[in-house]
Amino acid sequence: MSRTPTQSPQGSQQAVQNGGEPVLSHGLKQRHLSMIALGGVIGAGLFVGSGVGIAAAGPAIVLLFMGTGALVMLIMRMLGEMSAARPSTGSFSVHAEEEIGSWAGTTSGWMYWLMLCAGVAAEATAAGTIMHTWVSFIPAYGWVAIFMVFFCASNLTAVKNFGEFEFWFSAIKVTMIVAFLVLGVLGILGVFGSAPGTSHLTGHGGFFPTGAAGLAAGLLTTISGFAGLETVTIAAAESDEPSRNVARAVRTAVWRIAVFYIGSMAVVVTLVPWNDPKVASAGPYVTVLDRLGIPAAGTIMQIVVLVALLSAMNANIYGSSRMAYSLVNRGQGPRFLGKVTRGVPAAAVLASCVFGFAAVIAGIVWPTTVFAWLLNIAGCAVLVVWSIVCLTQLKMRRRLEREAPELLSVRMWGFPYLTWLAFAAILGVFAVMAANADGRQQLAGTAVVVAALAGAGHLKQRRDDRRAEVTG
DSSP states (O other), rough: OOOOTOTTSSSSOOBBOOSSBOOOOOBBOOOHHHHHHHTTTTTTTTIHHHHHHHHGGGHHHHHHHHHHHHHHHHHHHHHHHHHHOOTTTTTTHHHHHTTTOOHHHHHHHHHHHHHHHHHHHHHHHHHHHHHHSSSSSSSSHHHHHHHHHHHHHHHHOHHHHHHHHHHHHHHHHHHHHHHHHHHHHHHTTTTTSOOOOTTHHSTOOSSSTHHHHHHHHHHHHHHHHHTTTTTTHGGGGGGGGHHHHHHHHHHHHHHHHHHHHHHHHHHHHHHOOTTOOHHHHHHHHHHHHHHOOTTTTHHHHHHHHEEEEEEEEHHHHHHHHHHHHHHHHTTTSSSGGGOTTBBHHHHHHHHHHHHHHHHHHHHHHHHHHHHHHHHHHHHHHHHHHHHHHHHHHHHHHHHHHHHOOGGGGSSSTTHHHHHHHHHHHHHHHHHHHTTEEEEEEEEHHHHHHHHHHHHHHHHHHHHHHHHHHHHH
16 A cells, blocks of 8 residues: 555655645644653543542552553553654554555544544533533533633644643643652651551452452443543654654653552552542542642642643644544545644644534533443544554564664564553453443444444545556
């Protein structure tokens, strides 16, 4: 298959339209990518959503985060290897199309777009709810509209605006987690009162209080919290030195993910009982800070959660617009979405925001039907994307080793064994989902969408092959 116009042989992005001139700007710097890589997986899912996982699995949530964190680090390493070798706005979708076929590129790209747009809706709704509690004369949906317009406008102006917002949003989140870990360790040592020891780890039903069923429920929660880490490989194509920048960002993010997620969960389940109702309702961070006697813990965490939600909105609008732009430039979507203004894919930004806002409306009008269906598919989309990433990396690595080994500045650990292990783990998650009714419903809806996208991609691939035969 021929190289797409979003890549040059050297790996630097050269996105072009029919006129032939470069169209996407290169306004992101190394500091932006480092924070995007780090902040992209530190969202409301960690600060609040992890409480649901703790309530489901108990102290064993630490083991679940260790397992899912290891899987995420492997996926991140694969993405880093491919993106450092062949930077592209479409990232893994472009690589999947080149290595496997149009059906894989179409499926992974549009599934990822759907996931990010659904995320925009969920995050905007949650952020609007928080703001309404502070400024009640503006309804929650009014705040949603304000946030949507603001981030849509900022993403329409220049990519450096996205980078700056994400840099400072991520800096706030990282600072909060570091402070939390420091305070938590001091609390475990007894600085803020009596040291808890292992009472909360072994009491209240033991380390595995809810058994296998609880682990299965907690597993799905932990995985969904990591969705969005792929944005850094998309953003790398709009940086000044794509290959070098994405390699650095991936290397620095991998171990920090482990420290922040696993460290946070270990602190929480050591300091407070896993079955404390506040862990799930108020969130694990608020519960721990209250336990340590930190003044205004609830307000502090509401501010941090709001920042995390706005950060995720910003990143998801960016990532979805770039993915849509890349797909359209490869003939896998409506051509009008390829319109670029001042180095920004304006039409794709607007389309992603409109879809996200439409999903918000669906959440108000049809919360238990249309919106629930959309969120179910989006929740499963990341597993579909990761499985295609594994298969793509297996093929791309072998081809690069034969044709251009000098492009492998980042190498997947333990290739091909760890790649196959990651793929097997993803299949294992699918099996866990299939074992319960809710999971089966989620898988069924996702399968319909995947089949439709894969079918459309396959038809395009056959059409392109026939055209190549005629012209050849």
